[in-house]
Amino acid sequence: MxxxxxxxxxxxxVAVVGPxxxxxxxxxxxxxxxxxxGGALRVGDQAWALLPRRQRAQALAWLGPAELDGTGTELRxxxxxxxxxxxxxxxxxxxxxxxxxxxxxxxxxxEALPWRHRPLHSLSAGERQxxxxxxxxxxxxxxxxxxxxxxxxxxxxxxxxxxxxxxQADQGRAVCSVLHELHLALRADRLWVLHDGQxxxxxxAQQPAAREALQAAFGQRLRFVQDEDGWLALPA
Ligand SMILES: Nc1ncnc2c1ncn2[C@@H]1O[C@H](COP(=O)(O)OP(=O)(O)OP(=O)(O)O)[C@@H](O)[C@H]1O
Numbered sequence: 001m002x003x004x005x006x007x008x009x010x011x012x013x014v015a016v017v018g019p020x021x022x023x024x025x026x027x028x029x030x031x032x033x034x035x036x037x038g039g040a041l042r043v044g045d046q047a048w049a050l051l052p053r054r055q056r057a058q059a060l061a062w063l064g065p066a067e068l069d070g071t072g073t074e075l076r077x078x079x080x081x082x083x084x085x086x087x088x089x090x091x092x093x094x095x096x097x098x099x100x101x102x103x104x105x106x107x108x109x110x111e112a113l114p115w116r117h118r119p120l121h122s123l124s125a126g127e128r129q130x131x132x133x134x135x136x137x138x139x140x141x142x143x144x145x146x147x148x149x150x151x152x153x154x155x156x157x158x159x160x161x162x163x164x165x166x167x168q169a170d171q172g173r174a175v176c177s178v179l180h181e182l183h184l185a186l187r188a189d190r191l192w193v194l195h196d197g198q199x200x201x202x203x204x205a206q207q208p209a210a211r212e213a214l215q216a217a218f219g220q221r222l223r224f225v226q227d228e229d230g231w232l233a234l235p236a
Contacts, residue, residue, distance in 0.1 A: 001023050001026060001027065001030070001197045001198070002197075003198075004027070004039070004199060006031075006192065006199065006202060008031070008143065008174045008176050009174060010142065010172050010173065010174050011169055011170070011172050011173070011174070012169060012174055012175070012189045012190055013165050013166065013168070013169040013174075013175040013176075013177070013188045013189050013190070014174075014175065014176045014177070014188060014189065014190045014191070014192055015177055015178075015179045015184075015185035015186075015188035015190070015191055015192070015205065016028065016176065016177065016178045016179070016191075016192045016194065017178075017179055017180075017182060017185045017191060017192070017193055017194070017214065017217075018193055018194035018195050018200075018217050019195065019217060019218055019219075022194040022195050022196065022197070022217065023194050023196075023197040023198075024147075024178040024194055025065060025147055025178060026197075027192075027194065027199075028145055028147050028176065028178055031145060031176065032060060032062055032145050033048050033049060033056065043059060054087055057086070057087035057139075058087045058088065058139070058141060059141055059142060059143060060139075060141050060143045060144075060145060061084065061136040061137070061139035061140075061141040061143065061144045061145070062136065062145050062146075063132055063133060063135075063136040063144075063145070063146040063147060063149055064147055065147040065148045065151070065178075066148075066151060067132055073119070073120055073121065074119050074121075075119065075120050076116070076117055076118060076119050076120070077107070077112055077115055077116050077117070077118055077119075077120060077123065077127075077131045077134075078103060078107060078116040078117065080120055080131050080132070080135055081103045081106055081107055081112075081116075081131060081134045081135045081138050082095060082099065082103050082138070083135055084102075084103075084106070084134075084135040084136060084137070084138035084139040085099040085102060085103065085138055085139070087139065102138045102140055103134075103138050105137075105138075106134035106135070106137040106138040107134050109134065109137055109164055110130040110131070110133050110134045110137070110157075110160075110164075111130070111157075111160070112127070112130050112131055112134055115127065124152075125151075125152040126152040126153050126154060126157065128152075129149070129150075129151055129152045129153060130153070130157065133146075133149055133161070133164075136149075137164070137168075141173070142172070142173050142174065143173065143174045143175075143176070144165075144168060144173060144174070144175045144176070144177075145176050145177075146175070146176070146177040146178070147177075147178045148178055148179070148180065149161060149177055149179075150179065150180075150181055150184070158181065158184060162184055162187060165177065169189065182214070182222070182232075182233035182234075183232045183233055183234065185205065185233075186205050186206065186210075186230065186231055186232060186233055187205070187229065187230070188205045189204070189205065190202070190203065190204060190205060191203065191204075191205045191210050191213075191214075193210065193213040193214055193217050194217070195216070195217040200213045200216065200217060201213030201214075206230045206231055211224050211231060211233075214233060220236070221235065221236045222234065222235065222236055223235065223236045
């Protein structure tokens with residue numbers, strides 16, 4: 001990937017879309033500082049790489065693709081979510097009242113409270129994904145980078161996720177999510193359409209130019225329909 005110039009703004013939800021192999025995960029990892037890159041990655045006017053690790057961990061919540069299948073761990077759901085609080089804890093890792101409140105709120109947000117004490121390996125794939133989402137929420141970071149957060153989620157929980165991300169943006173957070181669910185991606189504030197390692201579109205999700213870029217990226221294999229909330233993309 002080269003010649004990228006992208007800005008993630010507070011209060012804005014960006015959906016990163018494009019066909020398989022377009023470079024979406026690569027871009028997200030580069031944005032999180034997880035890949036060596038040329039050029040400059042900045043938070044405000046500060047160089048990301050120069051920030052202390054703890055400050056970076058507080059500044060950014062990360063959810064990777066297919067992160068955890070739960071095998072080989074006895075970690076319970078609420079313990080996994082508490083990992084999101086590590087950047088806020090001292091060296092002994094003692095949970096404060098604020099940490100516990102953040103974990104409770106995150107578990108409630110993904111409707112995971114009833115099975116908070118269950119080990120991850122005993123949960124279904126969708127339930128585990130919701131725990132990972134709760135872990136990202138529990139960080140309470142001003143930026144959330146989420147790679148395919150809807151994997152394994154049923155339709156109602158996908159809709160819940162949409163409302164959650166909208167609420168995060170409304171609270172002033174910047175949300176950047178790689179999505180294959182184009183019908184939901186078009187509900188984002190901004191789209192980054194990727195194709196062959198290039199950003200082909202960076203702009204409002206509901207603009208005609210966004211739909212043109214999507215058609216080009218997906219080889220004219222989409223069909224757009226309108227409902228009361230705007231345009232949706234379906235397979236042609
Ligand atoms: N570690 C790696 N080494 C070499 N090539 C890689 C590596 N990771 C990804 N690639 C290649 O880089 C390109 C972009 O991969 P990336 O995972 O960013 O795509 P993506 O848009 O997220 O795709 P998908 O929708 O399939 O998840 C692909 O062609 C892929 O084969």
